[in-house]
Amino acid sequence: MISRNFTPTIHRYSDVISTNATAKDLIRQGAIEGTVVVADRQTGGRGSGKRSWHSPVGGLYVSILLLPVDPRRPTDLSVLAGLATAQAVSELLPKSKDVTVKWPNDCLINWKKVSGVLCDAMGDSFGNYCIVGVGLNVNVPPEELEKIQPGHFAPTSFIVENAGGEFDLQRVADVFLQKLFTLYRLYHEQGFEPIRYLWQKNCRFVGKRVELREVGWKEGDSPKRGITVGTFEGIDESGALVLVNSKGERHHYFSGEISCFWQ
Numbered sequence: 152m153i154s155r156n157f158t159p160t161i162h163r164y165s166d167v168i169s170t171n172a173t174a175k176d177l178i179r180q181g182a183i184e185g186t187v188v189v190a191d192r193q194t195g196g197r198g199s200g201k202r203s204w205h206s207p208v209g210g211l212y213v214s215i216l217l218l219p220v221d222p223r224r225p226t227d228l229s230v231l232a233g234l235a236t237a238q239a240v241s242e243l244l245p246k247s248k249d250v251t252v253k254w255p256n257d258c259l260i261n262w263k264k265v266s267g268v269l270c271d272a273m274g275d276s277f278g279n280y281c282i283v284g285v286g287l288n289v290n291v292p293p294e295e296l297e298k299i300q301p302g303h304f305a306p307t308s309f310i311v312e313n314a315g316g317e318f319d320l321q322r323v324a325d326v327f328l329q330k331l332f333t334l335y336r337l338y339h340e341q342g343f344e345p346i347r348y349l350w351q352k353n354c355r356f357v358g359k360r361v362e363l364r365e366v367g368w369k370e371g372d373s374p375k376r377g378i379t380v381g382t383f384e385g386i387d388e389s390g391a392l393v394l395v396n397s398k399g400e401r402h403h404y405f406s407g408e409i410s411c412f413w414q
């Protein structure tokens with residue numbers, strides 16, 4: 152069993168395939184809750200929806216071993232990690248007014264994607280743990296951002312959004328981990344509700360009309376199948392997206408990608 156009382160232990164690497172995979176190996180060797188894996192670069196970084204995560208030197212690539220309050224709720228931790236990222240970005244780039252979480256766990260600066268979260272939930276004899284992997288484009292220059300598979304929100308990085316030069320990656324990691332573990336303790340003391348409240352406070356999509364595409368929808372598919380338009384109301388107690396349609400009906404979505412919004 153993984154111990155509930157932990158002190159974060161940080162494992163640093165210059166080069167890994169994926170910090171989530173390294174975290175998995177460490178679990179097999181007995182790593183416990185609060186174990187952190189940080190790498191300078193990844194050669195096979197994984198993104199959500201079977202995409203890759205371009206991981207050159209200059210980005211922050213980190214995976215943390217955490218436990219959900221209930222093994223059936225691993226997505227709590229991905230929402231929590233997205234919120235921690237947005238809090239860290241707001242602190243590190245105080246002049247950026249448009250910092251927002253994007254459902255379920257991205258962070259955008261000026262409506263461009265600066266980070267993503269990939270959670271691998273694991274349930275076996277080691278316990279029901281969750282490997283929370285976060286990629287944050289910190290000192291990633293424009294020529295590297297161009298290599299990222301285009302998504303609905305263009306990629307960006309700290310140095311693109313901030314004219315002041317490179318950031319100290321160690322400090323970025325420290326600020327992020329401090330936000331993450333503060334939220335994690337709050338979550339274990341009071342449950343998902345305060346996380347939901349803070350997530351919504353940090354979400355600039357609330358009240359906007361958005362388009363939600365089903366997972367797997369591609370250009371050329373019929374828009375009637377797989378695209379839903381509605382007003383973004385927030386997230387519910389399970390982290391699902393709540394949209395209100397033109398008839399005023401409220402629907403809850405557990406997957407999909409916000410592809411468009413109207414300010």
Ligand code: BTN
Nearest residue numbers: 169196197198199267268284286
């Ligand atoms: C996304 O596509 O938005 C999720 C990206 C998650 C990337 C991070 S980088 C650290 C960890 N290791 C991986 O291979 N992926 C996650």
